[in-house]
Amino acid sequence: MEGLATVVYRRVWSEIDLDAVRHNLRVLRSHLGNVGVWAVVKADAYGHGALAVSGVLESEGVRGLAVASLDEALSLRDGGIKTSILVLGETPPEGIPLLQRHRIDQCLFRPEHLAGWAPMLDVHLPPPGIHVKVDSGMRRLGVPPSALPHLAREFEQSAFQPVGIFTHFPSADHDPEGTGASLDSFRGGIDASGWMDKFPQCERHAANSPAILRGPGFHLDSVRLGYVLYGARPPGMYPTSTPSVLPVMSVHARIVDHKTIRAGEPFGYGRTTFPDSRRLGIIPIGYADGYLRSLSGKAMVLVRGQFAPVVGTISMDFLYADLSGVESKVGDRVTLLGRQGEREIRMEDLAKWGDTIPYEMLTLLGKRAPRITLSSETIHSL
Numbered sequence: 001m002e003g004l005a006t007v008v009y010r011r012v013w014s015e016i017d018l019d020a021v022r023h024n025l026r027v028l029r030s031h032l033g034n035v036g037v038w039a040v041v042k043a044d045a046y047g048h049g050a051l052a053v054s055g056v057l058e059s060e061g062v063r064g065l066a067v068a069s070l071d072e073a074l075s076l077r078d079g080g081i082k083t084s085i086l087v088l089g090e091t092p093p094e095g096i097p098l099l100q101r102h103r104i105d106q107c108l109f110r111p112e113h114l115a116g117w118a119p120m121l122d123v124h125l126p127p128p129g130i131h132v133k134v135d136s137g138m139r140r141l142g143v144p145p146s147a148l149p150h151l152a153r154e155f156e157q158s159a160f161q162p163v164g165i166f167t168h169f170p171s172a173d174h175d176p177e178g179t180g181a182s183l184d185s186f187r188g189g190i191d192a193s194g195w196m197d198k199f200p201q202c203e204r205h206a207a208n209s210p211a212i213l214r215g216p217g218f219h220l221d222s223v224r225l226g227y228v229l230y231g232a233r234p235p236g237m238y239p240t241s242t243p244s245v246l247p248v249m250s251v252h253a254r255i256v257d258h259k260t261i262r263a264g265e266p267f268g269y270g271r272t273t274f275p276d277s278r279r280l281g282i283i284p285i286g287y288a289d290g291y292l293r294s295l296s297g298k299a300m301v302l303v304r305g306q307f308a309p310v311v312g313t314i315s316m317d318f319l320y321a322d323l324s325g326v327e328s329k330v331g332d333r334v335t336l337l338g339r340q341g342e343r344e345i346r347m348e349d350l351a352k353w354g355d356t357i358p359y360e361m362l363t364l365l366g367k368r369a370p371r372i373t374l375s376s377e378t379i380h381s382l
Contacts, residue, residue, distance in 0.1 A: 011253060011254070011256070011284040011285070012251070012252070012253040012254075012284055012285045012289055012369045012370075013251075013252055013253075013369050013370045013371065013372060014047075014249055014250065014251045014252070014337075014365060014366060014369045014370075014371050014372075015249070015250045015251075015252065015338070015371075015372055015373075015374055016048050016049055016052065016053075016248060016249055016371060016372070016373040016374065017246070017247075017248050017249075017250075017374050017375070018052060018053070018056050018248075018373055018374065018375035019374075019375050019376050020231060020246040020247065020248045021048075021053055021056050021057070021229065021230070021248055022056055022060060023245075023246055024228070024229050024230070024231060024243075024245040024246060024248070025037070025039070025056075025057065025060050025062070025225075025229060026060070027243045027244055027245060028212070028225060028228065028229065028243050028245070030243070031212070031240075031243045032212060032219060032223060033216070033219075035219045035220075035221070035222055035223055036063035036203070036205075036221060036222030036223070037062045037063050037222065037223060037225055038062070038063055038064050038065070038066045038086065038205060038222055038223070038224045038225070039054075039057045039062045039064075039065055039066065039224075039225055039229055040065075040066045040067075040224055040225060040226040040229070041053055041054050041057070041065050041066065041067060041072075041076075042066065042067045042068035042069075042072060042088065043068065043363045044363075044366060044367075045230075046226070046227060046230050046359065046362040046363050046366065047249065047290075047362050047363045047364070047365055047366015047367060048230055048248055048249055048362070048366055048371075049366070049371055049373055050067075050072065050075065050076060051075070051076065051079040051081070052373045054076055054079075054081050054083075055079075055080075055081070056375075057083075058081055058082070058083045062083065063084065063222050064083055064084030064085060064086055064105075065081070065083060065084070065085050065086070066085075066086045066088055066224055067085060067086070067087055067088065068087070068088055068089045069087060069089050069091075070087055070091045070095045070098060070099065070104070072087075073085045073087050073102070073104045074098065074102060074104075077102045077104070084103075084105060085103075085104045085105065086104075086105040086106075086107065086131055086164070087099075087104060087105065087106050087107055088107050088133075089107065090107075090109070091106050093116050093117050093119070093120040094120060096117050096120040096121060096122075096128065097120060097121075097122045097125070099128035100121070100122050100125040100126065100127065100128055101122070101125060103128075104128060105128060105129040105130070105131055105163065105164070106128050106129070106130055106131070107130075107131050107132075107133050107141075108130050108131070108132050108133065108143075108162075109132075109133040109135075109141040109142050109143065110143065111143060111147060111150065111151050111154060114154050114155070114158050114160060117160070118158060118159060118160075121159060127159050127160050127161070128160075129161070129162075129163035129164070130155075130160050130161065130162045130163060130164075131162070131163065131164030131165065131166055131203075132148075132151065132162050132164070132165045132166070132202075133166055133167065133168070134148070134165065134166070134167045134186050134189055134190075135167070136167040136182040136183070136185040136186040136189070137169075137170065137178065137181070137182040137185060138167075138168050138169070138170045138182075140168075142167065142168075144189075145185055145186065145188060145189025145190075145192070145193075146189065148189050148190065148192070148193035148195055149192070149193045149194075151193075152193055152194070152195060152198050152199070155198075155199070156198070161199070161201070162199050162202050163201060163202060163203060164202055164203040164204075164205065165190065165195060165199075165202050165203075165204055166204065166205040166206060166224075167182065167183075167186040167206045168206075168208065169182055169183075169206065169207070169208055169210075169211050170182075172207075172208060172210040172211035172214060172218075172234075173210035173234050173235050173236040174235070174236045176214060179211060179214060179218075180214075183206060183217070183218060186206060190204070203221045203222055204220040204221045204222075205220055205221060205222040205223060205224060206218060206220055206223075207219055207220070207223040207224065208223075208224055208225075208226055209225060209226045209227055209228035209229075209234050210228075210234035210235075210236060210238075211223075212225070212228070213234060213238035213239075213240050213242060214238065214239065214240075215239055215240060226359075227358055227359055227362065228243075228245055229245075230247075230248045230249065230362060231245045231246050231247035231248045231249075231347070232245075232247075232347045232348065232358040232359075232362065233245060233348065235348070247337075247338065247346060247347065249337065249338075249347075249362065249365065249366065250335065250337050250338025250339070251285075251291075251335070251336045251337040251338065251365055251369065252333055252334060252335050252336065252338070253283050253284055253285045253333075253334045253336065254284070254330075254331055254332065254333060254334060255281045255282065255283060255303070255323075255328060255329070255330050255331060255332045255334060256282050256283070256284050256330060257281075257282040257330060258279060258280065258281055258282070258323070258328075258330065259279075259280045259282065259320075260277060260278070260279050260280075261274065261277060261278045261279075261280055262277050263275055263276050263277050267280070267312055267320070268312035268313050268315070268320060269312075269313040269315055270312070270313045272311065272312040272313065274311075278311070278322055278324050279322075279323050279324045280311065280312075280320045280321065280322060280323065281303065281308070281320070281321045281322075281323040281326075281328060281332075281334070282318055282320065283301065283318065283319050283320070283321055283334050283336075284317060284318055285317070285318070285319060285336060285369070286314055286315050286316045286317040286318050286319060287314055287315070287316055288316045288317055288368060289317075289365070289367075289368045289369050290361070290363075290364030290365040290366070290367055290368065290369075291314060291319065291336060291364075291365065292314070292354040292356065292361075292364070293313070293314045294354045294355055294356070295310060295314060295350070295353050295354045296310065296312065296313045296314045296319075297309075297310065297311060297312070297313075298310070298353040298354070299336075299350065299353045299354070300345060300349075300353075301321050301334050301335065301336050301345070302334070302335040302336075302338075302339075302340040302341075302343055302345060303321065303323060303326050303328050303332055303333075303334050303335075303340075304326055304327070304328060304332060304340075305340045305341030305342065305343060306325070306326050306343070307343060308321045308322055308323050308325075308326055309321065309322045310322075321334070336350075337350060337365065347361055347362060
């Protein structure tokens, strides 16, 4: 309990429910059936704490963990994570020996990577496993499907072996036709090149969080679970039901002061006024904590189990909540994301109010505020 006691007196904090991570993985696996799961833990596990979350995922036997960079992968290895790790971004040639030393798989998205990486190989260690990324419509990273025959010949003449081949869907949440065409392009490129005959050990993965709901045809050998693993439900309509995932992150603060604003009296940046008097609570969280300025005048918070509107302009470190109808006092707990009593503010609510997406809200809110991770076994301050 020492970690929790430390955090109680801080101005703002987030709580990470590791039991919810475990629950979400299990219900998603039940939905997926016999399919491997790569859990995406890039960007500090979307702000939830990559090491703590990865420890839970490793204990549940996921296929592996996906990160954005070699730095993120090395941090997990330094923290004792032993399961497979895949770097989804670029690793420069000088990073190849580190991939080998720490048994980290690497994404290839340009054929020239092979020639650039080869001179840096440590001949005393096995080469890193390579996952080939295919650009099937995202137009960001990846080799075109038509380049796979040439790339296959390049692999056959190199020290590297492809252990995976994958693609990424840009609009699986709202464009089923385009997503289906992207999958067809990916599979067509694999078939036309005879890829699986040449490299039968290759693992095919394509589905991100929304694509897993498009049906088993998208699942292939394994899937990559991102924000749905953290309890944010994919928007859109799907042919299958959405698994009952639980929010993992909640965000809280404490009222530090009250101000009574008279009718017509300006307050805050931009000098907001009201036609009547209001009792405002000063809440010590702002856009430096990831609580976006665009939430000004749109969001709600929970105080004593009641909704209270965010008013005025959110500043770097503070916001105003209209507590005119709430019998609150300094020190009361304010929930900005999560549940109080019978009422709840979900990540989807914040994203809608802030005119953004749940991904951005999750990663931003997890950056500055002190974080405590909670589970049925332990309570940690991180």
